[in-house]
Amino acid sequence: MTKYKEIIATLKQQDDILAEHWEEEIDTIIHKLKFLTPDAIPSVCIVDQNNFQAIYSEELQEKAKVAGGTLANNLHADVAVLIIIQRDESLYSVIPTFINLQADSKAVANNNIYIIQTHQFNESEENYLQDVEILAEIIQPKYFIFGRNGSDWIKFDLS
Template sequence: MTKYKEIIATLRQKDNALAEHWEEEIDTIIHKLKFLTADAIPSVCIIDQNNNFQINQSSLLQEKVKIAGGTLVDHFQEDIAIFIIIQRDESLYGVIPDFINLQSGTKAIKNNNIYIIQTEQFDIQEDNYLQDVEILAEIIQPKYFIFGHNDTNWIKFDLN
């Protein structure tokens, strides 16, 4: 059983209407992306500012990225299509140029695909699972999803 189905099962015991809403939203995302070809599913690298820019590869985050239409990578490689940085404090903007220089050969940097998640709750609590998936879907598959989290919970870091 996937984690989101476990969360929905638990939520059903407390608030059936909310559980149905979550299930419908996640199922809609999955259905919209069901017929994507392999080349339309980008490789995604998520790094956490608090973890010295190491890759976050938790199984829960892998599930969220997959639902959102991407593939989470577990090591730095040139064909990374999207970098997502989880911001934990304002010092990020002072150190991000060093990270960009280290990863300048990647597809993500060359194509200006760097995103910063600014919400403090991202990937912290199960209660935020749906919001996390929505944020990731907006970033990873922007042609298909607009949930209104841009400029509130995440921004595109523009290199130009």
């Protein structure tokens, strides 16, 4: 059973309306991406500002998959989307150095660098739907607009 189905099953015992909302939202995201070809599913790497190392877990992989991407477990040249989780304002002083080290990646070449600014990202099950929405807006922007751009995440523009 997927993590989101476990969460929905638990929610149904506590709040049937909220469980129905979550199920509907996630099913809608999955349905919109159902017919994507494999080449339209980008490789995504999520790194933490604290150490600039790739973050990988089965749950985060599931979130990325639901959102239309494939989570890479390390930073490599084929990564098409690079997401940095911001921990504090010092990120903007160190990000140029980090990006220069990734100059050969598809993400940098195609200006696909994003910063997640919400401190709750990937912190608890309660944020699962929020996390998927953030990732969906970033990974598949042609299909999703949840209104989180500018509040929960931003695009880091290299130009």
